Amino acid sequence: MALLVRFLFIILSCALLDALEILPSTNKYDGIQGDSIVLECKFTLVPEDIATLDIEWLLVAPDAQQSDQMVITYNGKSYPQAGPLQGRVDFVSPNPEDGDASIKITNLKQSDAGTYQCKVKKLPGSRNMKVTLNVYVKPAKTRCYVEGTQEIGRDLDLKCQTKEGSLPLTYNWQKISGLEKLPPTATVDSTGGVLTIKNASQEYSGTYRCMSRNKVGTDECIVILNIVPPANTAGIIAGAIIGTLLFLIVLGILVFFCCRKQKEKKYEKEIQHEIREDVAPPKSRASTARSYIGSNIGSNHSSLGSLSPSNMDGYSKARYNQVPSEVMERPPSNTPNYVPPKVAGPNLSRMGAIPVMIPAQNKDGSIV
Template sequence: MRTERIMAGHSRAAASLLLVYFLTGWTHCLQILSASPLKEKAVGDSVRLDCQFTVDTTDIGPLDIEWSRTPPDPTSSPIIIIDYSGDRAYETRVEDMKGRVHFSSPDPKNGDASINITRLRSSDSGMYHCKVKKSPGSKTKPVRLQVSMKPSPPTCYVDGSQEVGKDAVLKCLSEGTPPITYTWSKQGSAHLLPSTAVADVSAGTLKVLNASMDYSGDYKCTAKNRVGSSECVIRFSVSSSSDNGGKIAGTIIGVLLALLLIAFVVWFILRRKKKTTYEKEQPFEIREDVPPPKSRVSTARSYTVGSQRSSLGSMSPSNMEPYKSHYDRLATEELERPAAQSPQLTPSYKVAAPSLNRMGAVPVMIPAQRRDGSIV
């Protein structure tokens, strides 16, 4: 009975030693050296995912290296992005990573299975796995990659009055992957903020209370997150109210001068245009051989000269030519005839004006006649 117990104890001890030896031997086979489990980079940068390994003489199988990325959906299978097998590297088959993933070493079998990813995108964030296999050994090392947007160049401005004794707020705003922290500093040898200034690192504001002339200067705002930083500089000028009045007066005078200049330019253009129009109209003069426009035909009241009666049909100069010659002839005969033989005008039969109106007569103006018979 005792012998059986002793034999059983020896058997358990041998099994334990064999298990320890087996595990020790396995442990000293293929190994992946420890590396940073987290990498944080900015969009557009490059990153190196480390994966150095060692092998043992007992690892006699072919070497296989495989890099995969776990998709956001945990139920999906890992996506192989690049691998090495049979002493040959195979480029990625992932569409959005083509041309951006490469092995860091030209010969990964020498113990460096690290990869480089260039021109990083936000979609590259995720969990990556480096798997090295050389029979009978096999190891896997995870590395998390976080791709963030670094802060954009901030927009800085002063909100409030910049007069002595007043409060003002310097504001700084940037875009990027949160959290973003803001720090303010005054440019100069000391880089010290005013004693009454209160900064908010999360909102990016710097409130200056009871400003004085000594607070004037250039202030720098730096926006920073885990992957980068950006900055801007703003001028803070504190002045007295009298100085502000002078600035306002200068601004008003400048505006008035600008308006006067504009008015002068408009006046000059209009005057120039008017002069040009006048010069264009000057050459068009009336020629002597151009006939005058036709006038309305009017009927003159019939009249008697001597024993003859004549009716004027038109008062226009062109139509009066025949009558003028006739009147000249009659005037000449009257001058040649003796005064005693001058015929007396025989009164013609007169009709009352109402009767003429009923008959449809139209009153006309009788042209005046000179002594020589010409019409005035």
């Protein structure tokens, strides 16, 4: 009898322990970066679950040697924990005791991805459940461009690159103008985003669109292809040579005129300088002769001695080729009836005198 009672007690205890149940739900969630997501954890209670309700959400460590990280708890009140989800996580229900322990994570980040565990305890019942969260990034900042020469007969590539977006990414090219179909010689690399065109022709010109896609979104870009005839390379080279020669000729002419202008300015400055340094011409024949005579008499006074009208002619003949000889000292001013000697015309010319025409006069001094 005692054994039967003990057996019934064990069965009743197991039934009570299994009374709290977590309802089945998905165990894998896919979120998008920047969006919000709800991780479900709903449960049921029985009257035998009489203890205080205790709920815990943990981020399971990927390494067994590390400890799990507490995200949020409930023990009569919600208690978000410090960590990477602080300020971005809360219970969906304002009163989780109603049977909803689901949480909502806002502004998802790639670092939020991982395995989360929901623990619900209300003694004697206790249950837990794990879910996996993946966070994806939509394709963004997709760029299209042409690589190669856009000429008839050439091979070229239309490339499409997405800078942001979770892998795997796939690419799809379309022609959205003209015949609206890809060239017959084109091949598409759906994983690399490259559209290769062989032996291009003008019919291939138009607008092309590339669409990048992953699990959570799409993005696109547009590029314009313009196939033109081959350029005249020989004409371009000849034009460049002719242009260079013309430039050098013009440059040489400018340098020549600049040098010539500089020489003319320098010559004008020298002429002006010489004119400023010239001595003014003598005012009259008498003053010129007198100044010359005075300067020469002063310098030769010691060697010539005093000259008189009687020996002036003889001295001038002996020294004709050296110094003017018709120079004599002025007699004292008190000498009566003094007549100054005459100087010959050739000697005056050598002295630097300037011929001056004097009008004829009468005895009374009037001009004839």
